[in-house]
Amino acid sequence: RLRLHDGKLIKDRRYHLRTYPNCFVAKELTDWLIDHKEAPDRETGIRLMQKLMDHYIIHHVCDEHSDYKDAKLLYRFRKDDGTFPLSKDVKVFMRGQSIYEKLVSVEESILKVREENSVKYQRTFLGSEMIDWLIQEGEVENRQEAVELGRALLEHGIIQHVSNRHHFFDSDILYQFWINFRRRRRLTELLNENSSRALSESPDSPFCLRKLNPDPGNTSFLSVQTNKEIKVVSAVRRSSITSLSGNSNAYFSAPPTLVFPPVAECNPKSVLKRPVTNEELLSPGAPYVKKTLTIVGDAVGWGFVVRGGRPCHIQAVDPGGPAAAAGMKVCQFVFSVNGVYVLHLDYQTISSLIMTGPRTLVMEVMEATE
Numbered sequence: 001r002l003r004l005h006d007g008k009l010i011k012d013r014r015y016h017l018r019t020y021p022n023c024f025v026a027k028e029l030t031d032w033l034i035d036h037k038e039a040p041d042r043e044t045g046i047r048l049m050q051k052l053m054d055h056y057i058i059h060h061v062c063d064e065h066s067d068y069k070d071a072k073l074l075y076r077f078r079k080d081d082g083t084f085p086l087s088k089d090v091k092v093f094m095r096g097q098s099i100y101e102k103l104v105s106v107e108e109s110i111l112k113v114r115e116e117n118s119v120k121y122q123r124t125f126l127g128s129e130m131i132d133w134l135i136q137e138g139e140v141e142n143r144q145e146a147v148e149l150g151r152a153l154l155e156h157g158i159i160q161h162v163s164n165r166h167h168f169f170d171s172d173i174l175y176q177f178w179i180n181f182r183r184r185r186r187l188t189e190l191l192n193e194n195s196s197r198a199l200s201e202s203p204d205s206p207f208c209l210r211k212l213n214p215d216p217g218n219t220s221f222l223s224v225q226t227n228k229e230i231k232v233v234s235a236v237r238r239s240s241i242t243s244l245s246g247n248s249n250a251y252f253s254a255p256p257t258l259v260f261p262p263v264a265e266c267n268p269k270s271v272l273k274r275p276v277t278n279e280e281l282l283s284p285g286a287p288y289v290k291k292t293l294t295i296v297g298d299a300v301g302w303g304f305v306v307r308g309g310r311p312c313h314i315q316a317v318d319p320g321g322p323a324a325a326a327g328m329k330v331c332q333f334v335f336s337v338n339g340v341y342v343l344h345l346d347y348q349t350i351s352s353l354i355m356t357g358p359r360t361l362v363m364e365v366m367e368a369t370e
Contacts, residue, residue, distance in 0.1 A: 023061050030045040095149070288369065295362075333366040333367075
């Protein structure tokens, strides 16, 4: 966006006796993406900009087009007209980026390469050290506020304990920035988030939440056990799995349901070693850390199974799916789905919430630290 402003591609433009401030012409931008090697061809450039539209980063100036069209149409970055949705997740991310930039720009930064258990870690700091710095820089007013900020950064995957065993505390525990905000990223990385990956060849793989056999009346999440029928599926790649439902298309035009063929309908034994109650999860000092996962569903599905109820847990995760890429693991407990608190719900209700929600799924999960 800033490069487009510098290059004068974003400017006030007049169309049909009306002036549209800070906008760009789609066709000109596609040319720019190719000229600046941000996209190898027009088709990729269109897909990239559609990705930005899907994530509410750009939009048509009159919101008359939901798709990005490679034509003489005017589009605008939402940050340039004040319509960019500053959700809690975005605010935490931007706060983390701001803090990181301040830390790396000073000479005597608290971010250092440190060693723990003979392993070297980049961009590390002590919990108490970070709290001292936050107060000194006026980022927070007191230590309690600093701890809350540190916990929010950890739950959103911006910082983490170096061996991922502790939440954020005012102590000498070693943490690191998990995201390197200074790394130069290319737009094409957006398309790699949900590129087709090969499914595990193991017959024990769950292959959960496949988008097969569209049937609006069925919204249940089905999981699988190791059996003869599943071994046939286990060698199928994600890009060709639609052939099982008699669909030669690799993508679906209508929203399909996340189910397996009837042969796979079975409920395996819970992966939990013992039952866990909501009271136990939420009690002060409980050994659980809350994490926020953003999962962008692909043409096959999100790739996980929810089971149980009050609270629900993650029963299985497709190792090659979007959920695994976002950090989902078995035995995590589902705290919220797209901002809706769900600890008191059963898995059928949570399944329905996910099925009727957007393709980009935001889930808060609670994970044992032990």
